[in-house]
Amino acid sequence: MTDGQRIPVIIDCDTGVDDALALLFAVRHPAIDVRAITCVAGNTDVDGVVRNTLTVLEQADAPDIPVARGAERPLIEAPRSARHVHGGDGMGDLGLPRPAREPAGVDAVTLLRREILASPRPVTLVPTAPLTNIALLLRTHPEVVRNIERIVFMGGAAATGNATPVAEFNVWHDPEAAAILLTAGVPITMYGLDVFTRVVVPAEQVRQLRASSEPGARLAGDLLAHRPAHPGSRPGDPDETAGGLGDAGALCAVADPEGLTTHRLPVDVSLAPGPTRGMTIVDRRPRPGESELHEGTREQALVDVGLDVDVERYVKLYLATVEGTL
Numbered sequence: 001m002t003d004g005q006r007i008p009v010i011i012d013c014d015t016g017v018d019d020a021l022a023l024l025f026a027v028r029h030p031a032i033d034v035r036a037i038t039c040v041a042g043n044t045d046v047d048g049v050v051r052n053t054l055t056v057l058e059q060a061d062a063p064d065i066p067v068a069r070g071a072e073r074p075l076i077e078a079p080r081s082a083r084h085v086h087g088g089d090g091m092g093d094l095g096l097p098r099p100a101r102e103p104a105g106v107d108a109v110t111l112l113r114r115e116i117l118a119s120p121r122p123v124t125l126v127p128t129a130p131l132t133n134i135a136l137l138l139r140t141h142p143e144v145v146r147n148i149e150r151i152v153f154m155g156g157a158a159a160t161g162n163a164t165p166v167a168e169f170n171v172w173h174d175p176e177a178a179a180i181l182l183t184a185g186v187p188i189t190m191y192g193l194d195v196f197t198r199v200v201v202p203a204e205q206v207r208q209l210r211a212s213s214e215p216g217a218r219l220a221g222d223l224l225a226h227r228p229a230h231p232g233s234r235p236g237d238p239d240e241t242a243g244g245l246g247d248a249g250a251l252c253a254v255a256d257p258e259g260l261t262t263h264r265l266p267v268d269v270s271l272a273p274g275p276t277r278g279m280t281i282v283d284r285r286p287r288p289g290e291s292e293l294h295e296g297t298r299e300q301a302l303v304d305v306g307l308d309v310d311v312e313r314y315v316k317l318y319l320a321t322v323e324g325t326l
Helices: 018-026 046-059 109-118 132-140 142-147 171-175 175-181 202-208 213-227 248-255 289-295 310-324
Strands: 007-013 032-039 067-069 123-127 148-154 188-191 260-269 281-282 301-309
Touching: 007 018, 007 248, 018 032, 018 046, 018 171, 018 213, 018 248, 018 260, 018 310, 032 046, 032 109, 046 067, 046 213, 046 260, 067 109, 067 148, 109 123, 109 142, 123 132, 123 248, 132 142, 142 213, 148 202, 148 248, 171 175, 175 260, 175 289, 188 248, 202 310, 213 310, 248 310
Parallel strands: 007 032, 007 123, 032 067, 123 148, 148 188, 188 301
Antiparallel strands: 260 281, 260 301
16 A cells, blocks of 8 residues: 555455455455455355355454355366365354345356456455456456456465375365466466465464454454464364464455565466376476477466565564554
């Protein structure tokens, strides 16, 4: 917000636990103007995603933001949820009341097109989910790219995956959609697992949030308590009360890009069947290899890949935002 104007943002999510953390941050940060939220199957089924999204907005006392239902399965693959991570309801089984808010009367692609083209300033698109809705948008309405400033997506990995040894869940869930996103023709930032797993809210701050009398801050604490910070830990373990921000870090990077160190690198997605399917191939070689020398220039999209993050900076930013002290 260097010019004093708020950043128009559209979030595409599969609300789960860390998408919920991202929504709480986005609707409370003074520099972010959330114009719309679209929902896609991923962490749970798409109807559960819509319900969870509306619940978060209600708990956060957010303004009236249009929310639309999108794709209920990937372009080619069968749907594969992550309820084992996010709970049976996708929101940590916190027993939250059903929302009174209703979704918009249009589908996700229609809402995306409408809000992107209607924005007086180019939009920052922030997908924190499998990229099915975004791929459908780009293929159905390619004219939207003229009013997209940047895409900051949570997905991919330059190093280790989580859905497979080499593939991150959002890209693995719909690799073809991710490949389409990389051809969007707009600047793209990849907030992948290399930074995603590092931004952890310490246990003391999580306890403070959970003790808050304000519903949105308290929900953030309860969600963080459901996100163990270390692999192999389980929610509720006595020694595991810190919580990872996960997807919310991508929104921190929109509000405060200086906290994220990126390198502009060629990125491709492995689409072939087999153990590398869904892998984001990030080319970090210092010079062209034999393939480029013999076959010509690289064809992969150049992406600003997040490889380092100022953890303390983003933790402070997140807490100040959700607690309303920024």
